[in-house]
Every structure is written in structure tokens, then in C-alpha cells.
Amino acid sequence: MNIAILPRWRRGTLEKIWAGHSFSVANDFVSIANRYGIGLTCILTRFDVEHAAENCDGLIIPGGCSMGDPYEGGEEFDPPDLFALDDKVIDAFVRQGKPIFGICRGNQTINRFFGGTIYEFPNKPEHYFYNDPTPFDRYGNQIKHRIHHVNVEEGSFVHDAYGETRIITNSYHSFAVDQLAPCLTVVARTDDGVVEAIENKEMHIYGTQWHPELGYRMNEPLDMKLFENFFETCRKVAQEREG
């Protein structure tokens, strides 16, 4: 099974031939795809997107820099219109009826795509500044991040993976869903009301504001269950399509 993923702009060292800016997929996603035996292809340009999408059974939209600063200050280059690529690819996958899983800014992109809005919420420290003490990942690296509690709706895709209605997740964002798109439902919020997960089960569209892919490095089986369930959904939908 092949799953598509969108790239993220990664700043490099422009003075060296091979180390300039790049379009990147976080290694965590590649590790997860490898673990579950899934081919992960990254769609890089706006051309022939429908064709590329036909070969894939699902789409992952990863996190990235804030919506207010799309290019991470990339003043050296003609800014690539990353959102144009995101929208074109989402459009192809929605039209082909394939599952989509958005993470962090990907979550916001999904809401925006279906007609909602996002905003910079006031309580940034609770969702962005690092907690103390910081945990170690499976490679022995101490990773700086924030964690917070999230309240989860029963029956949602989040509940299917974590099995609880109050969970702890990592967090690294300053923007969030403001006006919800009409076709989506909020299925998780933090105590201060910030939207943390959205879904539309019939359309197989899911989004989390936190980073479950970090669960690979942090040895979190429940984060991995989110991906397992997503891949399972992609498989089932593909079978229904063929049947």
C-alpha cells in the first residue's frame, strides 16, 4: 500500500552546493511507514497530482511553520507557494474519496480547505513553551517539548486509538482552528478550549493538533495506534473501492 505525504520547506546552508534549502519529510514518518510496511511517497509539485494520487491510498499532511510565516523567513528565495500545493493535493484525494490525516499545521490546513478559519489563540505558553523536565527518546536524546491534557469525545478516531477521554499529548503550536468548517466535527479540546482534533468519519478525514509521529521516537504505542488505525482505514477504503 502506498500513502502520500506533503513536503515541508527546510532551510539549509545556501553557501554549499548540496546543502541548500530542501523539501523535506520528517524522518519519523519514514520510520513509521517502514515499520508498517507501507510505501511513503512525497508529492512535490502541483503537476500530475491526480495521477500521483491514483497510486496512493491515503494522504498525510504533516506539520510545518506557522500560517502567519509560511516560509520561515525564506527571503533568499522566491517563496514557494506551499499552500497552493497543499490545496491541490487535498483536492485530488478528497475527489478520489481517499482518507486524509492532518497533523499540527496539516490539521489547520484541512479546516481551512473545507471553509473554516484559523486564529492565533491567546494562551500560547500552554501549547508551545517547553515543560520541565523533558523526556528522552528511544535514541537517548532529550527532546524539548510541551505536553498538556486533552479531552476527547467518545467514538472519535482519537478515542479509538487512545481508549480514554482524557489523554496527555505533546504540543507545539500557536495557531488553532477558529471557525470550524461545516463538514467537520471537533473531537478533542484542551481545558482552555483550544481545538486539538477534528474529524469527518464518513469522508475519512482526520486531524490532530499534536504530533503523534513523535510517538515513534518516544516509544508511545498509543500514538502509533493512531497511525495503525489510519493505515487500516486506508486499506479498508481501498478494498471497498475495488469491490
Place this chain on the structure above:
Amino acid sequence: MLLATLVRFKEGALNKVWAGHGCSVVSNFVFLAEQLNAGLIAITSQLEIEKVAQLCDGLLLPGNSNNIDPKHFGGDPFDPPDYWDEYESLDSKAIEAFHRAGKPIFGICGGMQSINVYFGGTLKLVPDKENHWAYRDPDPVDRYGNAIKYRVHPVTVEADSFVADVHGPGRAMVNTYHSWAVDKVAPGFRVVATSDDGTIEAIECREKNIFAVQWHPELAYRMADPVEQKFFENFLAVCAKEKK
């Protein structure tokens, strides 16, 4: 038109949520593809690679900061061994899949070396790293005004080759950044460009629709160089012809 390329592992800052290791495609390739109205997807592992090879019209095999372990061409293995061994896990699988699917392949820098090793050739260290690797002075400036540490050297181009289609036969100046080079050319391949110290700079096999250069034509995007960009235009034309 839909081309495939490979990601390259880039070390990141593991202590930050979003800035860990990445699997990257140099932006030049993406901008060039966009400019040429071509779709581009990046392959991240050997899983399901045959399906991708069926779907795409050609393969762009990029360079790599890691060198190919000599054990793959009968030499003494690296000590300590290369942990990621992208030749083993990615390059060789991609070449195999695309070649078997009859799709054209364009190799660049380390990609050329992967192609040569895959089809039975060997590699060696360049005789004079100074000429093929060290930066020269002063640094040229790219289209955005960034000084880029660069080296160029002349090459001699064979007539009636894919390099001659771009630079014309005879002499050309190309950039260079490699410390390994082709030693024994893989059977079936023809040398179509050499530098003055005899280092092999480009090979091709027209029957297999496989072309490779030891330098970095994708830098044409940053250097606003219309000449080297023709490599990609011509490669897309070959892919289009094969499609029919």
C-alpha cells in the same frame, strides 16, 4: 509527465519536536520540475517501489553526501560501516525497479556512481581532490545574491552524446563536488565526458535510456543557467518519447 526522485537523509536537531532528522529533496529539483511543468514525487523507501516505477515516467537519481560502500563493487568495506547505506536500501532498488519497468533514468553526481556500480562497474577515489572538490576563490553569486562555494573545471565532451546535446561537442566548463569517481565503466555504458586528469565525468547507455553526469546540473536553477537546464528538458523529452 511525472518524474520520481529519491529522498536523502539529512541530520537534524533531535532535541526539538519538528527539527529532527529529515528525508529531503534539494529544492532545485522541485523548482526545476515546476518550471518545466513536470510532476515530481519523492520515494522514501524501497517499499512498493515497483508500483511507483509503473506510475512514473522517469527517475531522477540525485547526489548524496554519503559515499557508496566499496563492498558493493568488490572493494574493502568502509570501517566503520555506513549506517544508512542508501545505495543498498534505496538507490539500487530504485534503479532496478525503473530499469525493469523500462523507464529512463538520469543520474547526478552520487547517482551516476550508483548507476555505474549497479550495472557492474567500480569506483575509485579521484586522483586529485583539489580539482574535483575543493572550493575555488572567489565564490560566484547565485540569482538571489548568495555567494556559493563552488568549483568548476573543464571537461571534454564526446560528439553525439546527451552531454553534447546540451553543451555541444568539445570543451565545456562544469561545476564539480565529488571525491569518488567511476573507475571501471559498467558494461554497455559509454564515457561521454572526461576532465583533463582523465576522470570520467559523464556516461550514457542509449539502449537502456540511462544518462548520468558527475557534476550538478540542478544548480542551473540557482545560477539562472539556461544551458545546464537543458539536461532536464532533454530528459523529460526522452521520458515523453518512451511513454508513447
